[in-house]
Amino acid sequence: MKHSNPVLDTPPKITLGITETCPMRCSHCYADCANAPKPGELTDAQWIPLIRDLAENGVIQAYFEGGEPLAKPGFLNILRATTPLMMTLVRTHGIGLTADLAKELGDIGLGRGLVDLLGADAATHDAATGMLGSFAQSTAAIANLVAAGIPTDVLVILTAHTAPQLNAIAQHAAGLGAKRIGVLRLYPLGRARAAWSDLALSMAAQTQALATLRMPKGLELMQSWHPNNKNCCWQAAAINAFGRAIGCMYLRDYVDFGDATKTPYNEIFQTDPLYRALRSGDVEESCGDCSGTQGSHGGCRSTAYAFHGRWSAPDPFDLTLNHGVDLTVPPPARAKGGSGADHLVA
Amino acid sequence: MPITWSLKPGVRLRPIPEQECCLAYVPRPPALHGLNLSSWLVLTLCDGREQREIGRDYFDAVGPSGGPGATPGAFDSALIQLEALGLIERRAIEATRKETA
Ligand code: SF4
Numbered sequence: 001m002k003h004s005n006p007v008l009d010t011p012p013k014i015t016l017g018i019t020e021t022c023p024m025r026c027s028h029c030y031a032d033c034a035n036a037p038k039p040g041e042l043t044d045a046q047w048i049p050l051i052r053d054l055a056e057n058g059v060i061q062a063y064f065e066g067g068e069p070l071a072k073p074g075f076l077n078i079l080r081a082t083t084p085l086m087m088t089l090v091r092t093h094g095i096g097l098t099a100d101l102a103k104e105l106g107d108i109g110l111g112r113g114l115v116d117l118l119g120a121d122a123a124t125h126d127a128a129t130g131m132l133g134s135f136a137q138s139t140a141a142i143a144n145l146v147a148a149g150i151p152t153d154v155l156v157i158l159t160a161h162t163a164p165q166l167n168a169i170a171q172h173a174a175g176l177g178a179k180r181i182g183v184l185r186l187y188p189l190g191r192a193r194a195a196w197s198d199l200a201l202s203m204a205a206q207t208q209a210l211a212t213l214r215m216p217k218g219l220e221l222m223q224s225w226h227p228n229n230k231n232c233c234w235q236a237a238a239i240n241a242f243g244r245a246i247g248c249m250y251l252r253d254y255v256d257f258g259d260a261t262k263t264p265y266n267e268i269f270q271t272d273p274l275y276r277a278l279r280s281g282d283v284e285e286s287c288g289d290c291s292g293t294q295g296s297h298g299g300c301r302s303t304a305y306a307f308h309g310r311w312s313a314p315d316p317f318d319l320t321l322n323h324g325v326d327l328t329v330p331p332p333a334r335a336k337g338g339s340g341a342d343h344l345v346a
Numbered sequence: 347m348p349i350t351w352s353l354k355p356g357v358r359l360r361p362i363p364e365q366e367c368c369l370a371y372v373p374r375p376p377a378l379h380g381l382n383l384s385s386w387l388v389l390t391l392c393d394g395r396e397q398r399e400i401g402r403d404y405f406d407a408v409g410p411s412g413g414p415g416a417t418p419g420a421f422d423s424a425l426i427q428l429e430a431l432g433l434i435e436r437r438a439i440e441a442t443r444k445e446t447a
Pocket residue numbers: 021022023024025026028029030031032033066067068093129
């Protein structure tokens with residue numbers, strides 16, 4: 001296997017998809033989440049020793065996402081057990097994130113909050129989340145986190161609905177005291193694949209939306225389109241709500257590297273052939289600009305696989321690697337693979 | 347007055363030798379910092395000893411390799427940066443230690 005990407009022996013950072021429970025019904029939900037916990041989700045009593053074990057084995061940052069982490073029973077216990085050991089980040093829609101809860105999160109030592117906005121106004125955001133009043137709650141959550149002294153980012157997934165409002169969302173985020181705005185690509189995962197025709201933008205429309213973004217003073221931008229298109233797989237580690245090692249939450253529909261409650265994560269990281277191949281940067285094609293600035297190759301493996309069915313394919317969300325792929329056409333469903341070399345190149 | 351340097355309580359280090367860097371986590375207020383080789387070396391030498399002893403060990407380690415970490419002032423500025431990041435703390439040496447010397 002050719003190694004073009006930076007190499008890690010074991011992962012220092014991990015994403016924990018702590019639950020697939022959520023009170024909302026977003027049309028794009030990658031977790032295809034439900035109101036009640038799904039059977040087999042790890043409990044807080046199972047997460048805590050797993051997280052301690054990860055810390056003992058070199059993980060120093062945990063990024064919690066879901067579902068909605070704050071809807072996870074016992075989530076504050078999990079966070080309390082984690083903050084002495086690792087930097088923590090929580091991605092949330094902020095439903096029920098009151099000033100009191102924000103203060104409690106600050107007291108527990110939460111390192112960063114990331115709140116999703118799916119519009120700059122209640123009509124757009126609430127239509128996307130399927131929950132009346134959710135824009136007001138997300139807005140209040142951002143303000144509450146900021147007031148509690150927790151550095152807070154706003155995340156926005158670039159869709160046909162959010163693109164026309166990108167500047168207004170950035171203004172809104174800045175006005176609430178957010179530090180950064182992360183503009184994220186849409187992935188054909190979960191419900192987003194089913195709603196793809198309604199949500200997805202062409203490459204040209206995505207580029208246009210990013211080009212017209214005018215950042216308010218003091219707000220930083222995070223985005224991963226060319227020439228910032230990186231294959232962050234080289235450092236990726238993630239465990240889903242059921243304790244399965246999946247490398248990255250954006251691979252959730254495509255891979256299962258094994259049971260992280262039974263096999264040490266580092267062992268999975270070092271031995272699973274597909275996981276190793278995804279991290280290696282051994283891709284068919286790579287863009288000089290992006291690899292020059294990002295130190296990694298070929299763009300995102302999730303969207304490469306989704307659109308081409310080959311793990312080593314070019315990432316069609318990269319301007320120079322798109323090669324005419326129409327991103328508004330939903331990609332076919334891909335069978336969920338186990339680990340194994342048979343998935344490396346179709 | 348001479349001073350000693352040590353790691354702040356609660357700070358956790360995550361060496362990544364394969365990338366020639368180290369991550370350092372400060373729980374309160376929470377922050378994760380990336381350290382280059384020379385800052386990482388200074389940090390690991392801050393074990394409660396006096397600054398001049400730490401400095402001597404630092405230059406013994408980096409001196410032969412040359413490079414920016416070996417320039418005069420590199421050690422002092424690394425100490426100042428690590429202190430500003432909340433990773434190390436200083437203590438003035440008590441008079442009692444001097445009296446017994
Ligand atoms: S808030 Fe997140 S988890 Fe909940 S429905 Fe929306 S996308 Fe899914």
